[in-house]
Amino acid sequence: MFWGEKNPPPRKEAVAAVAKVPFETAANGSTSQLIDSLVIRLADSQKVAVPLTGSAEAKEGQITGGYVHEVEAGLHPWIAVLDFKSMYPSIMIGHNICYTTRIDPAQSTPSGEAHGVHKAPTGALFRNQKDRKGMVPFLLEGLMAQRDEHKAAIKVAKGAGDSTSEAFHDAMQYAVKILMNSFYGVFASGFYRFTHRDLGSSITAWARQNIKGIIAAVEQEGHGVVYSDTDSIFV
Template sequence: LHPWIAVLDFKSMYPSIMIGNNVCYTTRIDPSHPEQPAEADPTHVSPTEAVFWSAEHRKGLVPTLLEDLMNQRDEHKAQIKLARKDEQAEKEEFHDSMQYAVKIMMNSFYGVFASGFYRFTHKDLGSSITAWARQNIKTIIQKLEDEGHHVVYSDTDSIFVCSPVPEGSPSVLKEDDDEATIAAYEGAKQAMIDFGLDIAKQYSRDSAVLEYEKGLSVFFSHGAKKRYVGQVVYPSEEMLIRGYETQRTDSFEYLTTSMKKTFTYALADEGEALVQHARECVASLKNHSVDARRLILAKSCKGRVQSNGEVDFTKDYARPESMAQVRAAMILIDRGLGFTPGMKISYVVTDASKRPMQVHPWIEAEDDGGIPGYDGRFYAERMAAALGRITEAFGWNAKELFEGNRQTTLFSF
């Protein structure tokens, strides 16, 4: 659990590397080509020792296109700020969608360069870009740590670094906190913001532009890479969740809600309350005290509607009878409720002990969705597995959550 974390993000990292180092099929210097650089000619040498002409000698086609796209994205992002300021939600949504579309286009250039099917590419291009990216991250982390700043987490293009806020500053506010505590919290928040902006400016350079993306009052991470949660307080206020089941499309509402509540306890450093909440959530499923509506799973279902009105699932699934969403769809079809290829099928697991496991579609028009009951053990195991990834940091694993008690060992004392 880390308080007051500044999250620094490399602006369009791969496109920036390609622009800054003039990476392109048209600029790669082939050792076997007659045209070789003189000693004084400016070039870019990647960490993999691939060599590219500088833009002064020959501007690459792809870097030229990327520069234009990056300028377009910057313009859309500027328009987002103006629309937000003027409270023009529709305009803000339009420019946000546009900047995201441009971002996808920019990132696709790396994917093409790193592929094996594109005619105008070479293995040096993709490997050089990723090597420069790793070098950028490692260089910034080393510089930060040399200055005494603790980097608590990093991934492909982001760095999470502890901010130097006044000692003893609270990172979580409670309803009954006095004015002095609130003032200390706000002071720490401003110190983090100033630190993040300063670090981004100090360490930015060509092909590695840092942006102060967000500030967290508290950050929780353990175990697997890219699995963390934090309370964002700048530039907006929201809970940041990555790598947990709340982000998965095959989750169910009760699990998502329970996890978010668990995260609230984690960020407040209330370990005992967190474990107690997790145990209660698992127990409520084992006891069948949760409304089945909160346990709905939903998956897209393919299929081909034949000329006679029947649906053929065998062309899309090798073993359609083993797919839960297909069996739920078959029940809907048998009841004459209709089926559209690609539609989301909502269903509840009624018996996971059988093979294939038994499911029933959720039918909104029927009482209780037409569900005869649900498999409490199946859902409790799913809940314990998900919450166990959090509670293991507080001494409770998934098995212990499911059983509702923890085995005492010599190491417990």
């Protein structure tokens, strides 16, 4: 069936459109197939070799996840929630985290990069964006831009009283959100072709550092933190 602004897509059709896969893949396939569709297309255009399976290093045990602050039990009036917008995707973009930008510790840092690398709290190193833009950050930036466009279109449609167009762009922005949030899980896994243990562990390490920094700043201002989990805190 043809769909567009006059015929909003159901959720799976919207995901298929964003990931550029057949409907059957979006409905019955794995998340890694959705990511593969975007990553392999880009790898092909950039002349990057596509591995067949995940690396052996990626399969060595579990990585440490996000930070969870101990709950302060009781009834707390006037609780404020502070939340990082798209924390994991933002970290992957900001620190240029990708299979193609990871610097192998067995090799010396290339000349001219000594002061231009991203060093994770784990010690892992990733090339600077100016030296080499990672495929993952490139794709995530594009998806973020798509989502912003759809969200802006939702406001326009609401103002014009166009509920059909509003529903279309809402379905599309939600599909983009789903795909963006899938990147971390896939790249932190041990089975995905474009992965390494350093990727997932670096993302969560930077996330823990960020949230702990916010908690420390809030507490320094004299506010108590009731709870925190991964990318949000309750004050």
